[in-house]
């Protein structure tokens with residue numbers, strides 16, 4: 001997750017800030033105007049990093065919101081008078097945010113390439129709106145005759161036509177935007193965005209409505225881009241449809257990558273470096289006319305070289321990213337004080353079925369999983385076990401039948417709602433946030449505050465959540481692994497972490513898909529003990545192929561064969577069931593041995 005900048009970075013940026021503030025006193029009008037432009041572009045690029053680097057949304061239409069902000073200033077500016085600075089900037093911010101809200105409402109329904117395509121297409125539609133119609137003088141662009149001013153009782157407090165004043169306003173806006181976005185990214189809301197970037201499926205199954213979070217991030221980024229656009233319109237008092245064009249979005253993506261996506265101020269560095277480089281390569285008196293005539297070749301080659309040399313961008317060169325702590329060897333679980341017993345939730349299905357193009361993966365299964373028990377679901381490969389659990393957790397919609405958690409009918413609910421109803425699940429393949437620490441993984445699960453999208457402060461819940469994380473790590477036997485990067489732990493420990501996350505989330509109905517996969521005998525023993533311990537306050541449904549472990553851990557066994565409920569009973573009953581032995585024997589000789 002985004003961490004505090006190290007000393008080198010702080011010193012570097014303090015120096016940079018000093019240079020920015022001193023510039024108007026030591027340089028002439030041209031460098032000040034050039035730096036004003038760079039500072040505005042940096043604000044725009046910073047807003048894009050909230051999407052690309054923080055949330056993992058590669059938007060190819062972000063310039064459209066920048067352009068909408070610029071045009072908003074044109075629309076609120078009277079013909080022969082100055083617009084109020086607050087009205088002009090506010091209009092830019094709102095225009096960018098509103099456009100982003102509308103585009104984002106569709107775009108954030110999609111993922112990956114489709115998201116890129118939708119943002120690109122929507123951006124080009126907005127470009128066409130200004131380019132092909134007369135709402136703002138079409139492709140020629142439009143002039144803002146008098147630049148915005150702020151007057152109070154006849155006294156002019158701010159005048160954007162004063163280069164120095166305007167420059168300082170732009171610097172202040174950049175610093176404020178950086179500060180606000182940094183605070184946002186470090187807040188519980190921002191941690192969810194980072195979780196979505198790392199593993200959106202996992203976030204949904206933890207109970208987060210990822211659509212709402214992505215849309216919120218998209219809109220905030222659009223607002224900041226719109227604000228930057230409003231400032232940009234005030235540089236020359238001229239707006240053109242090109243501001244919205246896709247190549248501006250492409251340029252901004254390049255600056256984000258060059259600076260270091262996900263660091264927030266790497267992209268500021270990227271904007272500064274790219275714009276300075278472009279300016280340098282265009283100056284024939286310094287680089288010669290040949291280079292100046294072909295400056296794009298120069299910027300392209302430099303970008304490629306920079307990315308190859310430092311994949312983490314310029315921020316990476318400043319060692320912006322956190323050093324990952326070394327993995328520590330696995331230790332036995334810490335002793336856990338006795339937890340009070342608690343009645344957990346029950347789960348029931350009624351004639352539940354799922355067809356895939358005519359294949360009945362799950363067929364008419366009616367079963368009740370009683371509370372505070374370990375229920376194992378077993379069956380040969382392809383029996384429908386995973387499909388069945390996907391129906392229970394909302395990962396797949398049922399073709400027929402219903403699912404109930406206690407008295408609540410959750411049939412057709414999306415995964416995140418079912419998770420909020422108390423059902424947590426782990427996956428056949430380990431599904432964690434590998435770059436986050438163990439504690440951060442659990443904290444993301446623990447901070448799920450039902451229904452609260454805009455949680456910006458840790459404070460009111462910090463103690464409760466830390467206690468939940470500590471408890472989950474203790475129960476799962478990971479108490480001494482909190483600071484380890486999750487992806488560096490052994491497979492067995494990662495499986496334990498999945499269980500810890502479910503416990504931290506407060507789920508009391510746990511579905512564990514092959515929790516023992518890839519584990520050695522010692523780890524298996526530990527997890528079996530953990531399952532037995534969990535039933536004190538959880539209902540556990542486990543799919544598992546290791547029959548010794550199943551018989552050691554389970555209170556009931558549900559046997560699925562060809563999608564149908566084949567048998568159900570206590571372990572000793574299933575052991576003696578000839579039909580089960582017959583149907584399952586070919587796949588699991590081990591089961592017979594253990595019988």
Ligand SMILES: Nc1ncnc2c1ncn2[C@@H]1O[C@H](COP(=O)(O)OP(=O)(O)OP(=O)(O)O)[C@@H](O)[C@H]1O
Nearest residue numbers: 356359360361379380381382383384385386387388
């Ligand atoms: N998305 C899908 N599209 C089409 N068929 C599917 C899909 N998912 C599962 N199936 C089919 O449904 C049947 C049940 O598969 P499922 O993965 O649920 O079985 P399983 O018991 O979990 O198997 P395993 O133990 O190997 O994981 C199989 O025939 C499988 O090919």
